[in-house]
Amino acid sequence: MKVLKLTVVLLFAAALIFPALLPTTRAGDDPDEAPTTDLNRLTDDLFNGFGARGTPIDECEGEPVPNRSFEDNLFIFDELETPDDGLGPTYNAPGCGDCHQNPEVGGISQIRELRAGHLSGNGNFVNPPGGQSLIQLRAVAASIQERLDNAPQENIRAFRTTLNVIGDGFVEAISNNTIQEIRGDQPNSFRGTIINVPVVEANNELRIGRFGWKNQHASLQSFSGDAYLNEMGITNPFDGNGGRVENNSLGQSVAAFDLVADPEDDGADVEAFANFMRATRAPGRGPITNSVQRGDALFRQGNCSICHTPRIVTADTGTLINGGAFRVPAALGNKTIRPFSDFMLHDIGTGDGIVQNGGNGTRNMVRTPPLWGVRTRVELMHDGLSLTFNEAIQRHGGQATPARNFFNNLDSGDKADLINFLKSL
Numbered sequence: 001m002k003v004l005k006l007t008v009v010l011l012f013a014a015a016l017i018f019p020a021l022l023p024t025t026r027a028g029d030d031p032d033e034a035p036t037t038d039l040n041r042l043t044d045d046l047f048n049g050f051g052a053r054g055t056p057i058d059e060c061e062g063e064p065v066p067n068r069s070f071e072d073n074l075f076i077f078d079e080l081e082t083p084d085d086g087l088g089p090t091y092n093a094p095g096c097g098d099c100h101q102n103p104e105v106g107g108i109s110q111i112r113e114l115r116a117g118h119l120s121g122n123g124n125f126v127n128p129p130g131g132q133s134l135i136q137l138r139a140v141a142a143s144i145q146e147r148l149d150n151a152p153q154e155n156i157r158a159f160r161t162t163l164n165v166i167g168d169g170f171v172e173a174i175s176n177n178t179i180q181e182i183r184g185d186q187p188n189s190f191r192g193t194i195i196n197v198p199v200v201e202a203n204n205e206l207r208i209g210r211f212g213w214k215n216q217h218a219s220l221q222s223f224s225g226d227a228y229l230n231e232m233g234i235t236n237p238f239d240g241n242g243g244r245v246e247n248n249s250l251g252q253s254v255a256a257f258d259l260v261a262d263p264e265d266d267g268a269d270v271e272a273f274a275n276f277m278r279a280t281r282a283p284g285r286g287p288i289t290n291s292v293q294r295g296d297a298l299f300r301q302g303n304c305s306i307c308h309t310p311r312i313v314t315a316d317t318g319t320l321i322n323g324g325a326f327r328v329p330a331a332l333g334n335k336t337i338r339p340f341s342d343f344m345l346h347d348i349g350t351g352d353g354i355v356q357n358g359g360n361g362t363r364n365m366v367r368t369p370p371l372w373g374v375r376t377r378v379e380l381m382h383d384g385l386s387l388t389f390n391e392a393i394q395r396h397g398g399q400a401t402p403a404r405n406f407f408n409n410l411d412s413g414d415k416a417d418l419i420n421f422l423k424s425l
């Protein structure tokens with residue numbers, strides 16, 4: 001009893017001294033834990049209960065039907081397209097599942113993308129000819145290959161690694177207020193930057209961005225519409241241009257290489273991609289040893305947890321989000337998630353100079369990447385150029401300098417514990 005009392009007093013004292021260490025829970029909530037995957041394709045169940053599960057698709061027996069079930073949508077997400085389906089003329093890969101694949105559909109891969117641009121005379125970021133920073137690294141014909149030889153002025157270049165989408169339905173279901181509250185709790189020197197970005201399926205209504213390395217999207221449907229066009233070359237009603245404008249080759253028309261009339265998808269596939277992601281469980285933890293538990297405490301003590309927020313509660317079931325275009329279903333609503341991200345932009349000295357949907361001030365900011373599932377990532381940070389957790393930590397400057405210094409001042413046993421903690425995520 002005494003021990004319990006003392007613990008309560010200590011916890012209370014800790015809460016006064018370290019408000020940022022407190023979990024983000026709204027009063028009156030008793031939220032369930034989100035179901036998690038074990039990140040093992042051989043044993044896993046990815047499905048979180050949103051919509052019908054369905055049965056695995058066998059094309060010999062019948063074609064998938066978009067949005068009929070999780071299994072249909074998983075098949076469509078993982079399907080490879082051809083030029084007859086509208087693939088290209090310039091593109092990056094033939095299917096979402098080609099890049100989002102490790103250790104299972106929706107995960108990551110070693111595929112990195114190239115973005116480029118330049119600064120105008122007054123210091124503003126300018127996209128390459130053609131209007132967007134993403135360079136398509138594949139084309140259906142050699143003559144339309146995008147090459148920076150044809151755009152030598154584009155001297156800002158950046159690589160971006162593929163992000164995990166497993167569990168992203170829970171991220172979409174975080175309310176704007178919750179992100180604002182997390183920001184309000186952050187000490188000034190750590191405080192994240194919020195950007196509001198258009199939700200295409202809600203008439204471009206603005207919502208707090210939380211997806212992509214630059215927080216360039218707020219909804220999974222808008223991200224999917226963008227990716228279908230920009231990664232695969234498939235025009236669709238949610239691609240930001242109403243499905244009317246095909247990709248180009250650094251501003252040159254590729255119409256002569258396009259076999260299919262626009263829009264190449266009527267939007268059903270885009271909804272299937274979004275609903276597949278919404279129906280996935282959250283990435284689950286690896287084994288939790290004593291060393292991992294000690295590392296967890298150090299992660300909080302060193303204030304890594306101020307940006308890599310350990311715990312968030314999603315909006316209540318039934319809340320209208322995405323500018324009114326989506327209602328949070330029971331499978332995603334009022335759930336405790338452990339994403340280890342505040343979903344905000346920060347300048348930790350790694351900025352890649354590219355602006356997407358944010359103002360020029362975001363040029364050198366990067367979204368805190370969620371650390372759930374980070375044990376599947378070998379190539380770390382936005383550019384994939386850090387190959388160990390220690391290397392990734394050493395690149396934390398700017399707003400994260402005190403956290404890096406904390407790590408560097410640990411003794412070797414404590415350092416190993418903190419790294420073991422990261423390896424358990």
Ligand code: HEC
Binds near residue numbers: 092111168212220227
């Ligand atoms: C060529 C590889 C590639 C293909 C194909 C691809 N992606 Fe991605 N995906 C990426 C990369 C790289 C990022 C990080 C992009 C960035 O922010 O610069 C990403 C990010 C995402 C994100 C944001 C995840 C997050 O949590 O922030 C979503 C959602 C997504 N992709 C969905 C899709 C869908 C849907 C498709 C198919 C229409 C698709 N992707 C096709 C490589 C790919």
Ligand code: HEC
Binds near residue numbers: 345348396399422
């Ligand atoms: C001020 C906010 C902030 C703090 C504090 C912070 N980080 Fe980060 N962290 C980031 C951002 C932003 C990135 C992405 C940078 C990039 O990709 O260029 C990142 C990236 C990472 C990555 C790479 C993840 C991936 O998927 O590639 C790891 C690992 C990581 N941080 C661990 C830590 C640890 C451990 C600490 C404490 C010692 C810490 N961070 C403190 C903001 C922060």
